[in-house]
Amino acid sequence: xxxxxxxxxxxxxxxxxxxxxxxxxxxxxxxxxxxxxxxxxxxxxxxxxxxxxxxxxxxxxxxxxxxxxxxxxxxxxxxxxxxxxxxxxxxxxxxxxxxxxxxxxxxxxxxxxxxxxxxxxxxxxxxxxxxxxxxxxxxxxxxxxxxxxxxxxxxxxxxxxxxxxxxxxxxxxxxxxxxxxxxxxxxxxxxxxxxxxxxxxxxxxxxxxxxxxxxxxxxxxxxxxxxxxxxxxxxxxxxxxxxxxxxxxxxxxxxxxxxxxxxxxxxxxxxxxxxxxxxxxxxxxxxxxxxxxxxxxxxxxxxxxxxxxxxxxxxxxxxxxxxxxxxxxxxxxxxxxxxxxxxxxxxxxxxxxxxxxxxx
Amino acid sequence: xxxxxxxxxxxxxxxxxxxxxxxxxxxxxxxxxxxxxxxxxxxxxxxxxxxxxxxxxxxxxxxxxxxxxxxxxxxxxxxxxxxxxxxxxxxxxxxxxxxxxxxxxxxxxxxxxxxxxxxxxxxxxxxxxxxxxxxxxxxxxxxx
Numbered sequence: 068x069x070x071x072x073x074x075x076x077x078x079x080x081x082x083x084x085x086x087x088x089x090x091x092x093x094x095x096x097x098x099x100x101x102x103x104x105x106x107x108x109x110x111x112x113x114x115x116x117x118x119x120x121x122x123x124x125x126x127x128x129x130x131x132x133x134x135x136x137x138x139x140x141x142x143x144x145x146x147x148x149x150x151x152x153x154x155x156x157x158x159x160x161x162x163x164x165x166x167x168x169x170x171x172x173x174x175x176x177x178x179x180x181x182x183x184x185x186x187x188x189x190x191x192x193x194x195x196x197x198x199x200x201x202x203x204x205x206x207x208x209x210x211x212x213x214x215x216x217x218x219x220x221x222x223x224x225x226x227x228x229x230x231x232x233x234x235x236x237x238x239x240x241x242x243x244x245x246x247x248x249x250x251x252x253x254x255x256x257x258x259x260x261x262x263x264x265x266x267x268x269x270x271x272x273x274x275x276x277x278x279x280x281x282x283x284x285x286x287x288x289x290x291x292x293x294x295x296x297x298x299x300x301x302x303x304x305x306x307x308x309x310x311x312x313x314x315x316x317x318x319x320x321x322x323x324x325x326x327x328x329x330x331x332x333x334x335x336x337x338x339x340x341x342x343x344x345x346x347x348x349x350x351x352x353x354x355x356x357x358x359x360x361x362x363x364x365x366x367x368x369x370x371x372x373x374x375x376x377x378x379x380x381x382x383x384x385x386x387x388x389x390x391x392x393x394x395x396x397x398x399x400x401x402x403x404x405x406x407x408x409x410x411x412x413x414x415x416x417x418x419x420x421x422x423x424x425x426x427x
Numbered sequence: 428x429x430x431x432x433x434x435x436x437x438x439x440x441x442x443x444x445x446x447x448x449x450x451x452x453x454x455x456x457x458x459x460x461x462x463x464x465x466x467x468x469x470x471x472x473x474x475x476x477x478x479x480x481x482x483x484x485x486x487x488x489x490x491x492x493x494x495x496x497x498x499x500x501x502x503x504x505x506x507x508x509x510x511x512x513x514x515x516x517x518x519x520x521x522x523x524x525x526x527x528x529x530x531x532x533x534x535x536x537x538x539x540x541x542x543x544x545x546x547x548x549x550x551x552x553x554x555x556x557x558x559x560x561x562x563x564x565x566x567x568x569x570x571x
Contacts, residue, residue: 094440095443095447095448095451096443098449098451099447099451099454100449100453102451102455102458103454106454106455106457106458106461109462110458110461113461113462113465115430116469117465117468117472118468119470120472120473121472124472124476124566127476128479128566128567128568128569131568132530132567132568132569132571135530135569136571138571141478143529145529148529149529149530149569152528152529152530153530153532153567153568153569156532156534156567157565157567158564158565253490254490254491255489259460291519300469323478417536417571
Protein backbone atom coordinates (compact mmCIF):
# COMPACT_ATOMS: atom_id res chain seq x y z
CA UNK A 68 0.00 0.00 0.00
CA UNK A 69 2.86 2.29 0.86
CA UNK A 70 4.67 1.49 -2.33
CA UNK A 71 1.50 2.17 -4.39
CA UNK A 72 1.19 5.66 -2.81
CA UNK A 73 4.80 6.48 -3.60
CA UNK A 74 4.36 5.35 -7.22
CA UNK A 75 1.24 7.43 -7.68
CA UNK A 76 2.98 10.50 -6.31
CA UNK A 77 5.91 9.90 -8.61
CA UNK A 78 3.66 9.64 -11.65
CA UNK A 79 1.91 12.88 -10.73
CA UNK A 80 5.15 14.75 -10.12
CA UNK A 81 5.98 17.63 -12.49
CA UNK A 82 9.41 16.31 -13.42
CA UNK A 83 8.09 13.00 -14.58
CA UNK A 84 5.37 14.63 -16.68
CA UNK A 85 8.06 16.63 -18.45
CA UNK A 86 9.74 13.42 -19.59
CA UNK A 87 6.62 11.81 -21.07
CA UNK A 88 7.15 13.09 -24.64
CA UNK A 89 10.78 12.03 -24.77
CA UNK A 90 9.74 8.40 -25.29
CA UNK A 91 8.02 9.45 -28.52
CA UNK A 92 11.31 10.97 -29.70
CA UNK A 93 13.50 8.22 -28.33
CA UNK A 94 11.87 5.38 -30.28
CA UNK A 95 12.01 6.87 -33.81
CA UNK A 96 15.41 8.35 -32.99
CA UNK A 97 16.68 4.93 -32.06
CA UNK A 98 15.17 3.46 -35.25
CA UNK A 99 16.86 6.16 -37.33
CA UNK A 100 20.20 5.52 -35.70
CA UNK A 101 19.82 1.79 -36.23
CA UNK A 102 18.93 2.25 -39.91
CA UNK A 103 21.84 4.62 -40.40
CA UNK A 104 24.22 2.30 -38.59
CA UNK A 105 23.06 -0.84 -40.37
CA UNK A 106 23.16 0.98 -43.71
CA UNK A 107 26.65 2.29 -43.16
CA UNK A 108 27.82 -1.14 -42.04
CA UNK A 109 26.21 -2.62 -45.14
CA UNK A 110 28.10 -0.01 -47.17
CA UNK A 111 31.38 -1.08 -45.57
CA UNK A 112 30.62 -4.73 -46.26
CA UNK A 113 29.64 -3.97 -49.88
CA UNK A 114 32.82 -1.94 -50.37
CA UNK A 115 34.80 -4.77 -48.82
CA UNK A 116 33.22 -7.37 -51.11
CA UNK A 117 33.66 -5.23 -54.23
CA UNK A 118 37.37 -4.71 -53.53
CA UNK A 119 37.74 -8.43 -52.87
CA UNK A 120 36.18 -9.23 -56.27
CA UNK A 121 38.47 -6.73 -58.01
CA UNK A 122 41.52 -8.15 -56.25
CA UNK A 123 40.46 -11.68 -57.22
CA UNK A 124 40.14 -10.61 -60.85
CA UNK A 125 43.63 -9.07 -60.78
CA UNK A 126 45.15 -12.14 -59.10
CA UNK A 127 43.49 -14.52 -61.57
CA UNK A 128 44.81 -12.46 -64.49
CA UNK A 129 48.30 -12.39 -62.94
CA UNK A 130 48.38 -16.11 -62.16
CA UNK A 131 47.22 -17.05 -65.67
CA UNK A 132 49.83 -14.73 -67.22
CA UNK A 133 52.57 -16.24 -65.05
CA UNK A 134 51.50 -19.77 -65.98
CA UNK A 135 51.35 -18.84 -69.65
CA UNK A 136 55.02 -17.81 -69.55
CA UNK A 137 55.85 -21.43 -68.73
CA UNK A 138 54.60 -22.64 -72.10
CA UNK A 139 57.90 -21.72 -73.71
CA UNK A 140 61.40 -22.27 -72.36
CA UNK A 141 62.34 -18.83 -73.73
CA UNK A 142 59.91 -17.07 -71.36
CA UNK A 143 59.78 -19.40 -68.36
CA UNK A 144 62.25 -17.24 -66.43
CA UNK A 145 59.91 -14.26 -66.81
CA UNK A 146 56.89 -15.97 -65.25
CA UNK A 147 56.94 -13.85 -62.07
CA UNK A 148 57.37 -10.67 -64.09
CA UNK A 149 54.47 -11.60 -66.40
CA UNK A 150 52.29 -12.22 -63.35
CA UNK A 151 53.20 -8.92 -61.65
CA UNK A 152 52.77 -6.72 -64.72
CA UNK A 153 49.44 -8.28 -65.64
CA UNK A 154 48.20 -8.01 -62.07
CA UNK A 155 49.26 -4.34 -62.02
CA UNK A 156 47.28 -3.68 -65.20
CA UNK A 157 44.09 -4.30 -63.21
CA UNK A 158 42.64 -2.05 -60.53
CA UNK A 159 41.10 -2.62 -57.10
CA UNK A 160 39.63 0.15 -54.97
CA UNK A 161 40.71 2.59 -57.68
CA UNK A 162 44.38 1.64 -57.38
CA UNK A 163 46.61 -0.51 -59.54
CA UNK A 164 47.08 -3.96 -57.96
CA UNK A 165 50.80 -3.59 -57.42
CA UNK A 166 53.21 -3.32 -54.53
CA UNK A 167 53.94 0.21 -55.77
CA UNK A 168 50.39 1.29 -54.89
CA UNK A 169 49.66 2.55 -51.37
CA UNK A 170 48.30 -0.01 -48.90
CA UNK A 171 48.75 -2.81 -51.43
CA UNK A 172 51.19 -5.67 -51.61
CA UNK A 173 51.51 -8.34 -54.26
CA UNK A 174 53.58 -11.48 -53.96
CA UNK A 175 54.21 -14.01 -56.71
CA UNK A 176 55.45 -17.53 -56.24
CA UNK A 177 56.50 -19.72 -59.14
CA UNK A 178 57.15 -23.43 -59.09
CA UNK A 179 58.54 -25.10 -62.19
CA UNK A 180 59.07 -28.51 -60.61
CA UNK A 181 55.59 -29.94 -60.53
CA UNK A 182 54.88 -33.55 -61.37
CA UNK A 183 52.64 -33.77 -64.42
CA UNK A 184 52.66 -30.03 -65.11
CA UNK A 185 54.98 -27.51 -66.69
CA UNK A 186 54.69 -25.39 -63.59
CA UNK A 187 52.43 -23.36 -61.36
CA UNK A 188 52.17 -19.69 -60.50
CA UNK A 189 50.54 -18.32 -57.37
CA UNK A 190 49.70 -14.65 -56.93
CA UNK A 191 48.63 -13.20 -53.57
CA UNK A 192 47.45 -9.63 -53.18
CA UNK A 193 46.66 -7.73 -49.98
CA UNK A 194 44.95 -4.38 -49.83
CA UNK A 195 44.03 -2.31 -46.80
CA UNK A 196 40.69 -0.56 -47.16
CA UNK A 197 39.36 2.34 -45.10
CA UNK A 198 36.00 1.66 -43.47
CA UNK A 199 33.30 4.32 -43.19
CA UNK A 200 31.23 3.40 -40.16
CA UNK A 201 33.17 0.56 -38.65
CA UNK A 202 35.60 3.28 -37.50
CA UNK A 203 33.29 4.14 -34.61
CA UNK A 204 33.70 0.58 -33.40
CA UNK A 205 37.45 1.15 -33.58
CA UNK A 206 37.66 -0.91 -36.75
CA UNK A 207 38.87 1.75 -39.17
CA UNK A 208 40.59 -0.53 -41.67
CA UNK A 209 40.25 -4.00 -43.10
CA UNK A 210 42.97 -5.92 -44.85
CA UNK A 211 41.73 -8.08 -47.68
CA UNK A 212 43.96 -10.85 -48.92
CA UNK A 213 43.23 -12.84 -52.04
CA UNK A 214 45.19 -15.64 -53.67
CA UNK A 215 44.96 -17.24 -57.07
CA UNK A 216 46.89 -20.16 -58.50
CA UNK A 217 47.24 -21.23 -62.13
CA UNK A 218 48.96 -24.22 -63.69
CA UNK A 219 50.51 -24.64 -67.10
CA UNK A 220 49.58 -28.03 -68.48
CA UNK A 221 51.78 -30.38 -70.38
CA UNK A 222 52.71 -28.95 -73.72
CA UNK A 223 52.24 -30.83 -76.95
CA UNK A 224 55.74 -30.97 -78.31
CA UNK A 225 55.86 -34.13 -80.37
CA UNK A 226 53.73 -35.93 -82.93
CA UNK A 227 53.93 -39.71 -83.00
CA UNK A 228 55.20 -41.61 -86.04
CA UNK A 229 52.78 -42.23 -88.94
CA UNK A 230 50.47 -39.44 -87.73
CA UNK A 231 51.19 -36.71 -90.26
CA UNK A 232 50.47 -36.42 -93.97
CA UNK A 233 53.69 -35.54 -95.83
CA UNK A 234 52.56 -32.07 -96.86
CA UNK A 235 53.79 -29.04 -94.90
CA UNK A 236 51.79 -25.83 -94.83
CA UNK A 237 52.87 -22.31 -93.96
CA UNK A 238 51.49 -20.41 -91.00
CA UNK A 239 51.98 -16.99 -92.58
CA UNK A 240 52.46 -17.27 -96.37
CA UNK A 241 49.65 -15.61 -98.34
CA UNK A 242 49.17 -17.83 -101.38
CA UNK A 243 48.49 -16.36 -104.81
CA UNK A 244 47.66 -17.57 -108.27
CA UNK A 245 46.33 -15.99 -111.43
CA UNK A 246 42.87 -15.83 -109.86
CA UNK A 247 43.96 -13.77 -106.86
CA UNK A 248 45.13 -14.20 -103.28
CA UNK A 249 44.19 -16.73 -100.65
CA UNK A 250 44.44 -16.39 -96.88
CA UNK A 251 47.31 -17.21 -94.57
CA UNK A 252 46.69 -19.95 -92.01
CA UNK A 253 47.27 -17.61 -89.06
CA UNK A 254 44.23 -15.52 -90.00
CA UNK A 255 41.88 -18.50 -89.95
CA UNK A 256 39.99 -20.13 -87.10
CA UNK A 257 38.47 -23.52 -86.55
CA UNK A 258 35.80 -24.26 -89.14
CA UNK A 259 37.20 -21.82 -91.71
CA UNK A 260 38.02 -22.88 -95.25
CA UNK A 261 41.74 -23.22 -95.86
CA UNK A 262 43.24 -23.37 -99.35
CA UNK A 263 46.60 -25.02 -99.85
CA UNK A 264 48.43 -23.93 -103.00
CA UNK A 265 51.10 -26.44 -103.97
CA UNK A 266 51.75 -25.67 -107.64
CA UNK A 267 55.21 -24.26 -108.28
CA UNK A 268 53.71 -21.66 -110.65
CA UNK A 269 51.81 -20.12 -107.75
CA UNK A 270 52.94 -18.33 -104.60
CA UNK A 271 52.69 -21.49 -102.51
CA UNK A 272 51.67 -22.05 -98.93
CA UNK A 273 52.18 -25.82 -99.04
CA UNK A 274 54.98 -28.19 -100.01
CA UNK A 275 55.60 -31.94 -99.82
CA UNK A 276 57.92 -33.06 -97.07
CA UNK A 277 59.81 -36.16 -96.03
CA UNK A 278 59.74 -34.94 -92.39
CA UNK A 279 63.15 -35.63 -90.86
CA UNK A 280 64.20 -38.19 -93.49
CA UNK A 281 66.95 -36.93 -95.79
CA UNK A 282 67.49 -37.94 -99.41
CA UNK A 283 64.11 -39.51 -100.10
CA UNK A 284 62.71 -40.19 -103.56
CA UNK A 285 59.30 -40.31 -105.26
CA UNK A 286 58.73 -43.87 -104.05
CA UNK A 287 59.09 -42.83 -100.41
CA UNK A 288 56.61 -40.00 -100.90
CA UNK A 289 54.12 -42.27 -102.70
CA UNK A 290 54.28 -44.86 -99.94
CA UNK A 291 54.00 -42.22 -97.23
CA UNK A 292 50.89 -40.76 -98.91
CA UNK A 293 49.35 -44.21 -99.36
CA UNK A 294 49.85 -44.97 -95.67
CA UNK A 295 48.50 -41.59 -94.57
CA UNK A 296 45.45 -41.99 -96.83
CA UNK A 297 44.76 -45.49 -95.54
CA UNK A 298 45.48 -47.14 -98.89
CA UNK A 299 48.25 -49.25 -97.39
CA UNK A 300 48.70 -50.63 -93.91
CA UNK A 301 51.20 -48.50 -91.99
CA UNK A 302 54.77 -49.65 -91.68
CA UNK A 303 56.08 -48.84 -88.17
CA UNK A 304 57.92 -45.52 -88.02
CA UNK A 305 57.82 -45.07 -91.80
CA UNK A 306 56.75 -41.45 -91.41
CA UNK A 307 58.93 -40.54 -88.44
CA UNK A 308 57.79 -38.71 -85.34
CA UNK A 309 58.69 -35.02 -85.24
CA UNK A 310 59.17 -32.55 -82.42
CA UNK A 311 58.62 -28.84 -82.38
CA UNK A 312 61.77 -27.18 -83.67
CA UNK A 313 62.92 -30.24 -85.65
CA UNK A 314 63.97 -29.46 -89.22
CA UNK A 315 61.74 -31.09 -91.82
CA UNK A 316 62.87 -31.48 -95.42
CA UNK A 317 60.77 -29.94 -98.17
CA UNK A 318 60.88 -31.70 -101.53
CA UNK A 319 60.67 -30.62 -105.14
CA UNK A 320 57.00 -31.48 -105.08
CA UNK A 321 56.13 -32.21 -108.70
CA UNK A 322 56.08 -35.97 -108.16
CA UNK A 323 53.71 -35.49 -105.21
CA UNK A 324 51.39 -33.31 -107.30
CA UNK A 325 51.28 -36.01 -109.99
CA UNK A 326 50.81 -38.87 -107.53
CA UNK A 327 47.86 -37.20 -105.83
CA UNK A 328 46.16 -36.34 -109.13
CA UNK A 329 45.13 -39.89 -109.92
CA UNK A 330 42.86 -42.43 -108.27
CA UNK A 331 42.73 -44.10 -105.81
CA UNK A 332 44.61 -41.30 -104.01
CA UNK A 333 42.49 -38.50 -105.46
CA UNK A 334 39.27 -40.12 -104.24
CA UNK A 335 40.84 -41.03 -100.89
CA UNK A 336 41.76 -37.39 -100.27
CA UNK A 337 38.19 -36.13 -100.24
CA UNK A 338 36.45 -35.87 -96.86
CA UNK A 339 39.56 -37.10 -95.10
CA UNK A 340 41.18 -35.37 -92.13
CA UNK A 341 44.84 -34.70 -92.85
CA UNK A 342 47.20 -33.75 -90.01
CA UNK A 343 49.74 -31.43 -91.59
CA UNK A 344 53.01 -30.06 -90.21
CA UNK A 345 53.23 -26.27 -90.08
CA UNK A 346 56.29 -24.17 -90.97
CA UNK A 347 56.97 -20.45 -91.37
CA UNK A 348 57.31 -18.57 -94.64
CA UNK A 349 56.76 -19.81 -98.18
CA UNK A 350 57.78 -23.51 -98.24
CA UNK A 351 61.03 -23.63 -100.22
CA UNK A 352 62.13 -26.44 -102.56
CA UNK A 353 64.85 -28.80 -101.40
CA UNK A 354 65.53 -27.03 -98.12
CA UNK A 355 64.63 -27.65 -94.50
CA UNK A 356 62.53 -25.57 -92.14
CA UNK A 357 61.83 -26.00 -88.40
CA UNK A 358 58.39 -27.42 -87.65
CA UNK A 359 56.36 -25.06 -85.48
CA UNK A 360 53.07 -26.88 -85.03
CA UNK A 361 50.33 -28.98 -86.60
CA UNK A 362 47.00 -28.34 -88.18
CA UNK A 363 44.30 -30.78 -89.22
CA UNK A 364 42.34 -30.03 -92.37
CA UNK A 365 39.36 -31.94 -93.72
CA UNK A 366 39.87 -31.96 -97.48
CA UNK A 367 36.75 -31.10 -99.46
CA UNK A 368 37.96 -30.22 -102.91
CA UNK A 369 41.01 -30.87 -105.06
CA UNK A 370 41.67 -28.75 -108.15
CA UNK A 371 43.88 -30.07 -110.94
CA UNK A 372 45.78 -28.27 -113.67
CA UNK A 373 44.43 -28.01 -117.24
CA UNK A 374 45.82 -31.34 -118.31
CA UNK A 375 44.48 -32.97 -115.17
CA UNK A 376 47.84 -34.52 -114.43
CA UNK A 377 48.85 -32.45 -111.40
CA UNK A 378 47.15 -31.22 -108.26
CA UNK A 379 47.28 -27.43 -107.96
CA UNK A 380 45.15 -26.62 -104.93
CA UNK A 381 43.66 -28.49 -101.98
CA UNK A 382 40.70 -26.92 -100.22
CA UNK A 383 39.44 -28.00 -96.82
CA UNK A 384 38.00 -27.03 -93.46
CA UNK A 385 40.17 -26.57 -90.40
CA UNK A 386 39.12 -29.11 -87.76
CA UNK A 387 40.23 -30.04 -84.25
CA UNK A 388 43.57 -31.72 -84.12
CA UNK A 389 43.78 -35.27 -82.77
CA UNK A 390 47.53 -35.03 -82.19
CA UNK A 391 49.22 -36.99 -79.45
CA UNK A 392 51.62 -34.99 -77.38
CA UNK A 393 54.46 -35.35 -74.94
CA UNK A 394 55.39 -33.33 -71.87
CA UNK A 395 58.10 -30.72 -71.98
CA UNK A 396 58.33 -27.04 -72.79
CA UNK A 397 58.66 -25.88 -76.35
CA UNK A 398 62.37 -25.64 -77.04
CA UNK A 399 63.98 -22.32 -77.77
CA UNK A 400 64.54 -22.62 -81.52
CA UNK A 401 67.19 -19.91 -81.54
CA UNK A 402 65.06 -17.95 -83.98
CA UNK A 403 63.13 -15.15 -82.25
CA UNK A 404 60.49 -15.11 -85.01
CA UNK A 405 59.91 -18.86 -84.67
CA UNK A 406 59.72 -18.50 -80.89
CA UNK A 407 57.11 -15.77 -81.26
CA UNK A 408 55.08 -17.89 -83.63
CA UNK A 409 55.33 -20.88 -81.32
CA UNK A 410 53.93 -18.80 -78.51
CA UNK A 411 51.22 -17.39 -80.72
CA UNK A 412 49.86 -20.85 -81.51
CA UNK A 413 50.05 -21.79 -77.80
CA UNK A 414 50.28 -25.56 -77.91
CA UNK A 415 50.24 -25.59 -74.12
CA UNK A 416 47.30 -24.61 -71.94
CA UNK A 417 46.85 -22.79 -68.65
CA UNK A 418 44.07 -23.01 -66.11
CA UNK A 419 43.21 -21.84 -62.61
CA UNK A 420 43.60 -24.50 -59.91
CA UNK A 421 42.76 -24.62 -56.18
CA UNK A 422 45.24 -22.61 -54.09
CA UNK A 423 45.80 -25.54 -51.74
CA UNK A 424 47.27 -27.60 -54.56
CA UNK A 425 50.18 -25.18 -55.06
CA UNK A 426 53.27 -27.21 -54.36
CA UNK A 427 55.78 -24.35 -54.19
CA UNK B 428 -4.04 14.58 -16.63
CA UNK B 429 -3.24 11.32 -18.38
CA UNK B 430 -5.08 12.54 -21.45
CA UNK B 431 -2.89 15.65 -21.48
CA UNK B 432 0.24 13.54 -21.20
CA UNK B 433 -0.72 11.19 -23.98
CA UNK B 434 -1.63 14.17 -26.15
CA UNK B 435 1.80 15.63 -25.58
CA UNK B 436 3.45 12.37 -26.46
CA UNK B 437 1.47 12.09 -29.67
CA UNK B 438 2.18 15.72 -30.56
CA UNK B 439 5.92 15.33 -29.94
CA UNK B 440 6.07 12.09 -31.88
CA UNK B 441 4.23 13.61 -34.82
CA UNK B 442 6.51 16.66 -34.78
CA UNK B 443 9.58 14.49 -34.59
CA UNK B 444 8.39 12.09 -37.27
CA UNK B 445 7.43 14.90 -39.62
CA UNK B 446 11.06 15.97 -39.55
CA UNK B 447 12.71 12.59 -39.27
CA UNK B 448 10.49 10.44 -41.46
CA UNK B 449 11.59 12.13 -44.71
CA UNK B 450 15.18 11.80 -43.54
CA UNK B 451 14.59 8.15 -42.67
CA UNK B 452 13.00 7.51 -46.06
CA UNK B 453 15.84 9.35 -47.83
CA UNK B 454 18.40 7.26 -45.98
CA UNK B 455 16.61 4.04 -46.95
CA UNK B 456 16.39 5.26 -50.55
CA UNK B 457 20.10 6.08 -50.67
CA UNK B 458 20.92 2.68 -49.21
CA UNK B 459 18.75 0.97 -51.82
CA UNK B 460 20.48 2.90 -54.61
CA UNK B 461 23.91 2.15 -53.15
CA UNK B 462 23.12 -1.54 -53.09
CA UNK B 463 21.96 -1.18 -56.70
CA UNK B 464 25.36 0.37 -57.56
CA UNK B 465 27.09 -2.52 -55.88
CA UNK B 466 25.06 -5.13 -57.79
CA UNK B 467 25.67 -3.35 -61.12
CA UNK B 468 29.42 -2.99 -60.53
CA UNK B 469 29.75 -6.65 -59.55
CA UNK B 470 27.90 -7.62 -62.72
CA UNK B 471 30.03 -5.33 -64.88
CA UNK B 472 33.25 -6.68 -63.37
CA UNK B 473 32.10 -10.23 -64.00
CA UNK B 474 31.19 -9.38 -67.61
CA UNK B 475 34.50 -7.61 -68.26
CA UNK B 476 36.43 -10.51 -66.84
CA UNK B 477 34.47 -13.11 -68.80
CA UNK B 478 34.87 -11.15 -72.05
CA UNK B 479 38.61 -10.63 -71.52
CA UNK B 480 39.20 -14.33 -70.91
CA UNK B 481 37.14 -15.31 -73.96
CA UNK B 482 39.08 -12.76 -75.99
CA UNK B 483 42.36 -14.42 -74.97
CA UNK B 484 41.07 -17.89 -75.83
CA UNK B 485 39.80 -16.84 -79.26
CA UNK B 486 42.90 -14.78 -80.04
CA UNK B 487 44.82 -18.03 -79.69
CA UNK B 488 43.00 -19.47 -82.70
CA UNK B 489 42.15 -16.32 -84.59
CA UNK B 490 44.49 -13.34 -83.98
CA UNK B 491 42.45 -11.20 -86.36
CA UNK B 492 40.02 -10.65 -83.48
CA UNK B 493 42.44 -7.99 -82.22
CA UNK B 494 41.59 -5.76 -85.17
CA UNK B 495 38.02 -6.59 -86.02
CA UNK B 496 35.16 -5.24 -83.93
CA UNK B 497 32.50 -7.33 -85.67
CA UNK B 498 34.41 -10.54 -84.81
CA UNK B 499 34.71 -9.35 -81.21
CA UNK B 500 30.95 -8.80 -81.19
CA UNK B 501 29.99 -12.11 -82.75
CA UNK B 502 32.46 -14.38 -80.94
CA UNK B 503 32.70 -12.74 -77.53
CA UNK B 504 30.43 -9.87 -76.62
CA UNK B 505 27.22 -11.37 -77.95
CA UNK B 506 27.74 -14.30 -75.56
CA UNK B 507 28.28 -12.17 -72.44
CA UNK B 508 24.90 -11.22 -71.08
CA UNK B 509 23.83 -10.42 -67.53
CA UNK B 510 20.15 -9.64 -67.24
CA UNK B 511 19.46 -5.91 -66.75
CA UNK B 512 23.18 -5.17 -66.37
CA UNK B 513 24.79 -6.22 -69.65
CA UNK B 514 22.11 -6.40 -72.31
CA UNK B 515 23.99 -5.50 -75.48
CA UNK B 516 27.36 -5.80 -77.21
CA UNK B 517 27.24 -2.00 -77.55
CA UNK B 518 28.06 -1.70 -73.86
CA UNK B 519 31.56 -3.03 -74.54
CA UNK B 520 34.34 -0.83 -75.91
CA UNK B 521 36.56 -2.12 -78.70
CA UNK B 522 38.91 -4.54 -76.92
CA UNK B 523 42.36 -3.05 -76.86
CA UNK B 524 45.21 -5.47 -77.53
CA UNK B 525 48.56 -4.11 -76.37
CA UNK B 526 51.06 -6.22 -78.25
CA UNK B 527 54.01 -3.96 -77.49
CA UNK B 528 53.94 -4.83 -73.78
CA UNK B 529 55.45 -7.97 -72.29
CA UNK B 530 53.39 -10.05 -72.04
CA UNK B 531 50.90 -8.81 -74.62
CA UNK B 532 47.62 -7.90 -72.97
CA UNK B 533 43.99 -7.37 -73.79
CA UNK B 534 41.82 -4.89 -71.92
CA UNK B 535 38.06 -5.05 -72.03
CA UNK B 536 35.89 -2.20 -70.78
CA UNK B 537 32.16 -2.54 -70.23
CA UNK B 538 29.83 0.34 -69.39
CA UNK B 539 26.41 0.75 -67.87
CA UNK B 540 24.69 3.87 -69.09
CA UNK B 541 21.36 4.51 -67.44
CA UNK B 542 18.38 4.16 -69.78
CA UNK B 543 20.37 2.93 -72.80
CA UNK B 544 20.47 -0.53 -74.41
CA UNK B 545 17.31 -1.54 -72.61
CA UNK B 546 18.87 -0.90 -69.19
CA UNK B 547 16.88 0.40 -66.25
CA UNK B 548 17.11 4.06 -65.37
CA UNK B 549 19.64 4.72 -62.63
CA UNK B 550 19.11 6.12 -60.07
CA UNK B 551 15.57 4.77 -60.06
CA UNK B 552 14.33 7.61 -57.79
CA UNK B 553 15.69 10.94 -58.85
CA UNK B 554 13.48 13.62 -57.22
CA UNK B 555 16.22 16.22 -57.55
CA UNK B 556 16.71 15.34 -61.23
CA UNK B 557 20.45 14.79 -60.82
CA UNK B 558 20.68 13.02 -64.15
CA UNK B 559 21.77 9.58 -65.20
CA UNK B 560 24.88 7.84 -64.10
CA UNK B 561 27.43 5.87 -66.07
CA UNK B 562 29.44 3.07 -64.49
CA UNK B 563 32.22 1.04 -66.03
CA UNK B 564 34.57 -1.79 -65.14
CA UNK B 565 37.67 -3.06 -66.93
CA UNK B 566 39.60 -6.32 -66.92
CA UNK B 567 43.07 -6.87 -68.34
CA UNK B 568 44.41 -10.33 -69.13
CA UNK B 569 47.63 -11.53 -70.74
CA UNK B 570 47.47 -12.85 -74.27
CA UNK B 571 49.47 -16.02 -74.83
